[in-house]
Amino acid sequence: MSDWLHNLSVPWMAIVVFGFTYFLAMLVFMAVAALSTKARTASFKSISAGLLPVLGVIFGLFVAFTAAQVWSASEHAATAVSREASALRAVILLAGGLPPEQEARLRSLVHDHVEEAVAVEWPMMARQKASLKAAPAALTEALRLVISMPVQSPGQQTAQREIITALDTALDARRQRLILSQSEVNSIKWWCLYIQAVCELLAIALIHCDNRLGSAIAMGLFATGVATSALLIAAHDRPFTGQISIAPTPLLQIMPDKG
Template identity: 70%
Template sequence: MSDWVHNLPVTAMALVVFGFTYLLAAAALMAVTALATGERAKSFKAISPGLLPVLGIIFGLFVAFTAAQVWSDSDRANTAVSHEASALRAVVLLAAGLPAEKQAKLRGLVRDYVEQAANVEWPMMARQTASLRASPPNLVEALQLVIAPQEGQPIAQRELISALQSALDARRQRIIVSQAEVNPVKWFCLYLLAICEMLAIALVHCDNRLASALALGLFSTGVAAAVLLIAAHDRPFTGQISIRPEPLLQIMPNDPAGR
């Protein structure tokens, strides 16, 4: 689905999705009504109504499979952000075991990293342009700082290294899942099945225009609702309903000295 649709507010996205789906339903109704004359009308009526539940079940399965992917991607994104925030919180807490100078520097590096993630990486993930090619310099510097030999506190040093590595891994997972979306082939197949069902409804009810319009209206409303639900959650970090950096911001030290 197009980038501009994903970036719309939910209300505007609903108008676009419902409008497009109703347009398809109206086109199917008008096309069948115009063709349902003479012998063609008899042929249309010969189509078995049993075709409708079969197509409906296939469409429902497509919706379920597509939605399952979207929920999985959303869960992965939430988990990655939560793990990253937890790891950084552990770094902030464990920094208390370091000498005052290193403690202040480490907290400052964590703060700078969180600000960079929230202000730079999040908009890039929303545009699906975030990359793993460059490592975050603040976390790399923090890792180098705690790896450097120091007097005492070997357990705290090991825990700090582990927490920083966990934060780096969570960031990698966050950026990877930011690229996830329902691909165009799935969207095409979803709407193709919906169009097939719309045509089948119009054909079966071709002798009763009101019944056909009502049935198409009900089905197209269900289609639009399913598509809207999937589209609004399709990209975990894009749109009005997206994952925000609040978990990271909540663990950010008040200032570089941690006061």
């Protein structure tokens, strides 16, 4: 689905999705109404009403499978951001066991990483342009600093080991959020979802072709359900894009002061 739709606010996205779905329903209704001559009405009416629940169940399964992908990606993305923030918070706390100069340097590097993640990486993730090619400069330098740091006591040795582990966790969590920023429902799934919806709308229109008002009401109700499902999926489709997206709040909460 295109970027402009994902970047809309939820009310405007609802207008677009509902408008498109109702437009499809209207086209189906008008096409069947135009074809429903006296000669064809009997043939249309011969279609079994038992077809409707079958098509509805298939549509429901499409929605469930698509929504499961969206919820899973969103949940994993939120978890990755929380893991990164927790790991960086551990680095800040463990840095207290280091000499003052190294502690200040480490806190400054964590600050720089959070600042870059919020100002640079988040907008790139929203546009699905974030890449794993470039390593985070601040975290990479922090890792080199800690590894090359001479330890003078068992306590500093323990702190060094734990900081390295926490930095590795933060780097892995960052990789995960960058990968998950590319997640979205592909166009084939959207096509299949709406083709199945059109099949159901067509079946409703054909079965109720002799009752225009009843057909319009039934098709309107089903179209509303389709639009609601599509809106729910589209609003959460990309974890880091749109009004309902994952914000860098956990990282900002643990961001240390610039040393």
